[in-house]
Amino acid sequence: MEVGFATLVAVGVVLVTLIGWVTRRVHQWVQEWGLDSSGRVRLPPGDMGLPLIGNMWTFLRAFKSGKPDSFMGSFIQRYGKTGIYKGYMFGGPTIYITSPEASRRVLMDDEHFITGWPKSTMELMGRKSFIGISQEEHKRLRKLTSAPINGYEALNTYLQYIDLCVISALEKWSVMGEIEFLTELRKLTFRIIMKIFLGKESDVIMESLERVYTELNYGIRAMAINIPGFAFHKALKARKKLVEVLQAVLDERKALEGKNTGQRSKDMMDHLLDVKDENGRRLTDEEIIDVLIMYLNAGHESSGHITMWATVFLQDNPDIFKRAKEEQENIRKSMPLTQKGLTLKEVKKMEYLSKVIDETLRLVNISFVSFRKATTSVTLNGYLVPKDWRVMLWYRSVHMDPDVYADTKKFNPSRWDGPPPKAGTFLPFGLGSHLCPGNELAKLEISVFLHHFLLGYKLERMNPKCKLRYLPHPRPVDNCLAKIVKLGY
Numbered sequence: 001m002e003v004g005f006a007t008l009v010a011v012g013v014v015l016v017t018l019i020g021w022v023t024r025r026v027h028q029w030v031q032e033w034g035l036d037s038s039g040r041v042r043l044p045p046g047d048m049g050l051p052l053i054g055n056m057w058t059f060l061r062a063f064k065s066g067k068p069d070s071f072m073g074s075f076i077q078r079y080g081k082t083g084i085y086k087g088y089m090f091g092g093p094t095i096y097i098t099s100p101e102a103s104r105r106v107l108m109d110d111e112h113f114i115t116g117w118p119k120s121t122m123e124l125m126g127r128k129s130f131i132g133i134s135q136e137e138h139k140r141l142r143k144l145t146s147a148p149i150n151g152y153e154a155l156n157t158y159l160q161y162i163d164l165c166v167i168s169a170l171e172k173w174s175v176m177g178e179i180e181f182l183t184e185l186r187k188l189t190f191r192i193i194m195k196i197f198l199g200k201e202s203d204v205i206m207e208s209l210e211r212v213y214t215e216l217n218y219g220i221r222a223m224a225i226n227i228p229g230f231a232f233h234k235a236l237k238a239r240k241k242l243v244e245v246l247q248a249v250l251d252e253r254k255a256l257e258g259k260n261t262g263q264r265s266k267d268m269m270d271h272l273l274d275v276k277d278e279n280g281r282r283l284t285d286e287e288i289i290d291v292l293i294m295y296l297n298a299g300h301e302s303s304g305h306i307t308m309w310a311t312v313f314l315q316d317n318p319d320i321f322k323r324a325k326e327e328q329e330n331i332r333k334s335m336p337l338t339q340k341g342l343t344l345k346e347v348k349k350m351e352y353l354s355k356v357i358d359e360t361l362r363l364v365n366i367s368f369v370s371f372r373k374a375t376t377s378v379t380l381n382g383y384l385v386p387k388d389w390r391v392m393l394w395y396r397s398v399h400m401d402p403d404v405y406a407d408t409k410k411f412n413p414s415r416w417d418g419p420p421p422k423a424g425t426f427l428p429f430g431l432g433s434h435l436c437p438g439n440e441l442a443k444l445e446i447s448v449f450l451h452h453f454l455l456g457y458k459l460e461r462m463n464p465k466c467k468l469r470y471l472p473h474p475r476p477v478d479n480c481l482a483k484i485v486k487l488g489y
């Protein structure tokens with residue numbers, strides 16, 4: 001009787017495995033149906049998983065179990081280090097790219113690749129944001145919006161505001177006792193980006209909007225399931241709220257058009273309202289709102305997280321902390337006594353701190369992936385990328401490649417001594433026409449924060465061994481519960 005039961009279980013296991021294998025083969029066959037036999041042979045190696053789910057389950061399991069590199073690791077283990085694999089994610093056949101050369105080729109090739117973000121991201125960021133519009137529109141809006149953020153003049157103007165915000169935030173937190181350090185940093189970076197884009201400073205509006213953005217973000221890398229209880233459903237509601245708030249601000253601005261409003265300096269909303277194309281057409285409300293939703297989100301989430309991680313890494317590594325602090329003390333000493341705050345001249349001198357930030361960007365991989373779509377069939381590294389397939393640029397694998405970065409998991413700012421990294425091996429801000437337009441602003445914010453932190457404070461975490469969560473961005477689950485202790489300059 002017992003042998004019979006064991007046999008039954010064994011047959012059951014074999015049957016399930018067989019059905020799983022056949023279903024996977026059929027799924028792959030269906031996805032490759034449109035390709036001729038020579039095309040199919042030239043596809044990169046890979047595994048498309050089960051119908052509908054594809055590799056999504058494996059991806060979520062890897063990230064949710066705290067082993068994000070095990071997802072791509074399993075492809076590398078099974079198919080070798082080809083740097084390019086086929087798979088199935090977010091409801092479509094996908095090419096994963098993990099090598100620096102192939103990433104660079106895709107990012108620099110606007111003729112054969114356009115943006116290809118999943119439906120969830122597109123719906124949440126808006127179809128008129130940079131990930132939904134045509135290449136020409138993107139070029140025009142990008143030119144209009146990036147110079148007022150990243151140019152030397154602009155950074156010089158914002159520096160004073162950032163400096164004051166950082167000084168007062170640190171002072172405030174040091175008397176607050178335990179704080180969620182990450183949550184407070186997000187509020188700080190949100191305040192800065194709101195000032196640049198909307199000229200707003202009201203604490204109440206900012207706090208409530210930042211909370212709405214947190215909801216929006218949880219849905220961005222989730223599956224597009226619009227059912228109550230799912231992250232995407234909550235995120236859609238958050239987007240609706242953001243649209244309402246921004247529409248109200250826009251209506252208010254339009255009502256003031258042409259009226260004398262005193263000395264107010266122009267913010268990004270004014271620029272977007274003013275702009276006309278060659279036919280004299282102005283941007284619609286939807287276009288302005290989607291661009292703002294995208295910028296306000298991109299402009300605070302990543303900077304807030306990276307600032308937190310850089311602070312944590314510094315605090316955890318006393319030698320690195322000491323060296324970084326000495327640099328900031330020397331910079332402080334070199335400042336004329338009559339000078340009130342930091343200027344770009346001092347920021348330029350923060351060479352070691354810049355390496356600390358680069359190393360944080362590499363190790364944390366805040367933007368671990370980016371999405372494109374092939375507009376025609378392309379050959380990449382000898383493999384076929386079929387027309388209309390999604391391409392996922394797996395930046396995380398590039399930054400954690402032991403052949404490029406020895407002892408990859410070690411926080412080691414000194415690895416940035418010497419010549420700059422080889423093209424394509426360091427992509428924290430992407431590359432090409434979609435290169436992050438806020439890269440300089442982000443580095444400025446982080447540098448100013450670390451300058452003041454190193455000189456006068458220390459971080460005491462309540463749960464230093466706290467578990468990490470990797471989606472949507474890597475963070476401790478307690479949002480870095482800590483005390484900011486003032487030491488005195």
Ligand code: HEM
Nearest residue numbers: 130298299302303306367370428429430434436437438442
């Ligand atoms: C540490 C901070 C930041 C990181 C790591 C980061 C990373 C990135 C990356 C990797 C991309 C490229 C996405 C792609 O190739 O599809 C990107 C795009 C973008 N970022 Fe950032 N970013 C940061 C801060 C900022 C800031 C401060 C702003 C706003 C001022 C900003 C605004 C944007 C926008 C609007 C895009 C879309 C650009 C386009 O599609 O043309 N980012 N960012």
